[in-house]
Amino acid sequence: MRYCYFNGKILPFEETKIGINDLGLLRAYAAFDYLRTYNGKPFRWHDHYSRFKNSALELNLPFGYSEHELQQIIEQLLVKSEKVDACIRLILTGGYSEDSMTIAEPNFIIAIEDLPMSNPEMYENGVKLITCEYLRDVPPAKSTGYLNAIKLQPMKLEHNAFDILYTWRGEVLEITRNNFFIFKNNVLITPVDNILHGITRKVVLELAKSNFTIEERRVDVAELQDADEAFLCGTTKKAIPVVEIDAYKIADGKVGENTKIIMALFDEYVQNY
Amino acid sequence: MRYCYFNGKILPFEETKIGINDLGLLRAYAAFDYLRTYNGKPFRWHDHYSRFKNSALELNLPFGYSEHELQQIIEQLLVKSEKVDACIRLILTGGYSEDSMTIAEPNFIIAIEDLPMSNPEMYENGVKLITCEYLRDVPPAKSTGYLNAIKLQPMKLEHNAFDILYTWRGEVLEITRNNFFIFKNNVLITPVDNILHGITRKVVLELAKSNFTIEERRVDVAELQDADEAFLCGTTKKAIPVVEIDAYKIADGKVGENTKIIMALFDEYVQNY
Structure with missing residues (x-):
């Protein structure tokens, strides 16, 4: 009970x-x-x-x-x-x-x-996202406002996507309930404004800083197609590789090596928590 | 009970x-x-x-x-x-x-x-609005999403305003729970896109059409300062004159003559409903 x-x-x-x-x-x-x-x-x-x-x-x-x-x-x-x-x-x-x-x-x-069931395949093969233009109300506050996230579920299923990546006026923001990262030339890049500052995001940045240069900054939608790697992170998901966004593959569509390092660092951290 | x-x-x-x-x-x-x-x-x-x-x-x-x-x-x-x-x-x-x-x-x-208490002074002297940049989620659906409207209540009180007029990218939209109209050269003008289509708005347009030319179209924020008259309408409010928006008065700050016609038409309509 x-x-x-x-x-x-x-x-x-x-x-x-x-x-x-x-x-x-x-x-x-x-x-x-x-x-x-x-x-x-x-x-x-x-x-x-x-x-x-x-x-x-x-x-x-x-x-x-x-x-x-x-x-x-x-x-x-x-x-x-x-x-x-x-x-x-x-x-x-x-x-x-x-x-x-x-x-x-x-x-x-x-x-x-209950903890949600984990699907090991997502971590091994990565997932697909689709983008949608949307800015949450009162972005700095975490509220119960997920109307748009739930309304978009049928679109997500239709595109066989794992989740939806919100963009806004040419800027990459966040996923419906998670944060988003890319790697470009071994630099870890993640949006910083108009997003909810996830605690898992904070942990990822702490763990990554001894291995990678980090840029918390505006990420343009145009940068997505040029990214070497991408991943998302969140409370129940830890770090999950993203290998496809809308109609294009990230790099060669395979899980990136730097993303694997982040996943390993995260697993190690929570094992000993 | x-x-x-x-x-x-x-x-x-x-x-x-x-x-x-x-x-x-x-x-x-x-x-x-x-x-x-x-x-x-x-x-x-x-x-x-x-x-x-x-x-x-x-x-x-x-x-x-x-x-x-x-x-x-x-x-x-x-x-x-x-x-x-x-x-x-x-x-x-x-x-x-x-x-x-x-x-x-x-x-x-x-x-x-219960019906809210009516304040006759608002109808006689008009009310003040303040503007705020905001677009509701899923604009064509009326949902329970009023987070922003409630969050902005202290700002409203601080400016001694009756309510908040949402604008978006230079466009006038709607009030937190009501629709908005202006008169310019005896033409009745009201936004048509990205708003909730109020039933009172619909009634106002039906009642006004024998007296005025009507334009349902994009209304630019810049048009507010040049308006001859303004009013809002909603379920419990009927039509209420707007005489001040942010720091400027609409025309001479008095209730407009055309607005009085709309108010009288509405009163007559509901009396016999």
């Missing part, structure tokens, strides 16, 4: 309900974060807590929990759910609003979720 | 709850519509029903209710809530998703709400 935390109580996830006048439901007004554990320990908890707190601040939502307090709640949820490793979803909504527009006392949810 | 309809049942609004794994809450994935009654009758029900059905279609959400069936449910809710006139909120969510991304069987809510 999966458990969740809801406004001070620990409850079975499937039985936990929220009033329909919550601003998260009525107006898509909610801060969000998502993390996983490795070896039973919330991965980079300090980073996730800080980002969630910042998203709440960006959305003018009061949030009083300390980093330590929340970590203890997460640990209780893992024990009660009888899980060593799991994913953890944090949602802080605009609360039960009187007029459906004014922020009220936030409702706060922490839900424990 | 206010009542709502939730997946086939009529329940007291305040006691109605939805599971926290609903895609409307987790991913802001929900179609939305909003209407009011005049003289106990849902105003332009056919138009609202058609738009809601189209929003559901845009979001790939199955929706099987007929126009007549829904109207009967709304009438039952009004009787049970002991209201002659009220506002009606329709929400169709992505349902209880197994993986937090895949659309499931939608949850459907109809909620009865």
Whole structure:
């Protein structure tokens, strides 16, 4: 059984309900974060807590929990759910609003979720992305705003793609729920503006800096076709090679050697976390 | 007591709850519509029903209710809530998703709400708007996506403005929850692309066509300063004169004569609805 935390109580996830006048439901007004554990320990908890707190601040939502307090709640949820490793979803909504527009006392949810099944083939052979012109609302805040990501799922399936790479006015941004990197002449390059700053992105940059020169900068769409390698990264995906974007292959369509180094560094890091 | 309809049942609004794994809450994935009654009758029900059905279609959400069936449910809710006139909120969510991304069987809510208090001063003296660069996600669909509108509320209060007028790449679009019009040389001009096509907007255009030449077209931001008159319209607001935008006044800052004609036509229309 999966458990969740809801406004001070620990409850079975499937039985936990929220009033329909919550601003998260009525107006898509909610801060969000998502993390996983490795070896039973919330991965980079300090980073996730800080980002969630910042998203709440960006959305003018009061949030009083300390980093330590929340970590203890997460640990209780893992024990009660009888899980060593799991994913953890944090949602802080605009609360039960009187007029459906004014922020009220936030409702706060922490839900424990099963780790998604991993597909080794993606890591061995790489995946395909398709591009789509889109800029998320309030890019610096992680919110529940994934309308566009879900709406585009049929297009993704139609093109037999793994996910969608957002571009905006000629600039490469991010994937629906992940960050994106390319290698060019052994330099690791990744967008820096108008994206959500993923914690996995941060870890990749930390791990890569002793092996590669790093450029965090604007990436033009035109650079995609010239890239030597590409990969994506995210909480549940670690680093996955990208070998095809829209109608063209990245380099020769094979997983790049530098990408393999990143994948190995990441695996080593989480094994010992 | 206010009542709502939730997946086939009529329940007291305040006691109605939805599971926290609903895609409307987790991913802001929900179609939305909003209407009011005049003289106990849902105003332009056919138009609202058609738009809601189209929003559901845009979001790939199955929706099987007929126009007549829904109207009967709304009438039952009004009787049970002991209201002659009220506002009606329709929400169709992505349902209880197994993986937090895949659309499931939608949850459907109809909620009865009190009519907002009307402020006669706004109609007599007009209101101020401030502009902000923003394009809604999936513009042709009315969704619950109002993150930006709520986030901007403090800025609105700070500027002592009534609401926010969205502009995009030099083009005037719409207000957070309303449509926008100007008069120039007695021609009624309103944006037509990248906006939500309001039902009140439609009624205004129907009523205005015997008195004015109408242009539904791209409106440049530069045209705002040269406008002779401006107004906004929406479900609960009817037509409200706009006399100030950002730092400048529209014409002499007084309510325009043509706008008064529109307001009178609208009042007459709803009185006899």
